[in-house]
Amino acid sequence: MSSNGPFNTTLPNYRSQPQLLEGQAALVTGANSGIGRAVAIGLARAGARVAVNWVVGEEAANDVVAAIEKEGGKAVAVYADVSKEDDVAAMFKTAIEALGTIDILVPNAGLQRDAKVTDMTLAEWQKVMDVNLTGQFLCIREAVKEFDRRGVKQEVSVAAGKIICMSSVHEVIPWAGHINYAASKGGIQMMMKSLAQELAPRRIRVNAIGPGAIRTPINTDAWNTPEAYDKLMELVPYNRIGEPEDIAQAAIFLASDMADYITGVTLFVDGGMTCYPGFAEGG
Numbered sequence: 001m002s003s004n005g006p007f008n009t010t011l012p013n014y015r016s017q018p019q020l021l022e023g024q025a026a027l028v029t030g031a032n033s034g035i036g037r038a039v040a041i042g043l044a045r046a047g048a049r050v051a052v053n054w055v056v057g058e059e060a061a062n063d064v065v066a067a068i069e070k071e072g073g074k075a076v077a078v079y080a081d082v083s084k085e086d087d088v089a090a091m092f093k094t095a096i097e098a099l100g101t102i103d104i105l106v107p108n109a110g111l112q113r114d115a116k117v118t119d120m121t122l123a124e125w126q127k128v129m130d131v132n133l134t135g136q137f138l139c140i141r142e143a144v145k146e147f148d149r150r151g152v153k154q155e156v157s158v159a160a161g162k163i164i165c166m167s168s169v170h171e172v173i174p175w176a177g178h179i180n181y182a183a184s185k186g187g188i189q190m191m192m193k194s195l196a197q198e199l200a201p202r203r204i205r206v207n208a209i210g211p212g213a214i215r216t217p218i219n220t221d222a223w224n225t226p227e228a229y230d231k232l233m234e235l236v237p238y239n240r241i242g243e244p245e246d247i248a249q250a251a252i253f254l255a256s257d258m259a260d261y262i263t264g265v266t267l268f269v270d271g272g273m274t275c276y277p278g279f280a281e282g283g
């Protein structure tokens with residue numbers, strides 16, 4: 001069996017979908033690889049102009065821009081270390097100048113620094129918090145300023161702005177050996193819900209996506225051999241790994257007016273990982 005698993009994971013033809021985000025501008029952080037890349041391309045296919053953030057890997061960000069432009073979309077690569085206040089402010093300035101405004105923010109940049117608790121350094125703990133949690137806060141703060149400034153433009157969207165935090169199944173599933181990562185994602189959940197409560201009166205919707213095991217560079221070891229893939233599938237009732245495009249589809253939906261009455265929720269896109277498959281025959 002190949003590491004693609006037993007099933008054909010050919011996904012639907014996403015190009016034929018309606019232009020749900022026509023006329024909108026989006027900023028996606030960590031958009032030069034993995035889930036961020038797919039989300040940037042997906043939002044562009046749905047009609048959005050996209051700012052493609054990168055911190056390491058400028059060439060990969062330029063590739064994403066080129067891929068979007070090749071399909072007739074508009075995109076711009078924007079640098080920022082999302083954990084740095086000044087970088088984030090400068091990135092929003094550049095993105096807004098290039099795209100006119102920002103209607104959709106996908107704070108997606110994230111990383112893992114895994115270690116058992118007694119081996120975990122303060123630097124490993126702090127780095128994950130800085131990028132995964134503080135980075136989202138800093139980007140959200142700038143985006144909300146722009147949403148408030150612009151307000152609702154009915155012809156573009158019935159909301160003043162949409163924020164889609166990239167969380168994880170580990171905002172609810174404990175993860176031994178990854179306490180920094182799990183704590184950052186648990187933090188994202190409560191930040192997202194509290195923001196949704198604060199911003200709903202201003203017509204700003206705040207939601208999250210909780211990806212399960214998605215085929216990206218962050219978790220290569222979990223899927224790139226047949227043995228690892230089989231072990232992973234014990235955690236995935238739907239019995240296939242997720243593809244980055246699975247996450248992009250959810251992002252398009254949550255960003256669009258189809259989801260206008262949805263705020264303060266995490267949409268898990270995980271093939272059932274949060275259904276705790278260990279209990280299918282146990283408990």
Ligand code: BGC
Pocket residue numbers: 112167168169170211212213214218219222
């Ligand atoms: C992590 C991956 C992991 C997945 C499922 C994600 O949030 O980044 O490394 O495979 O959760 O456990």
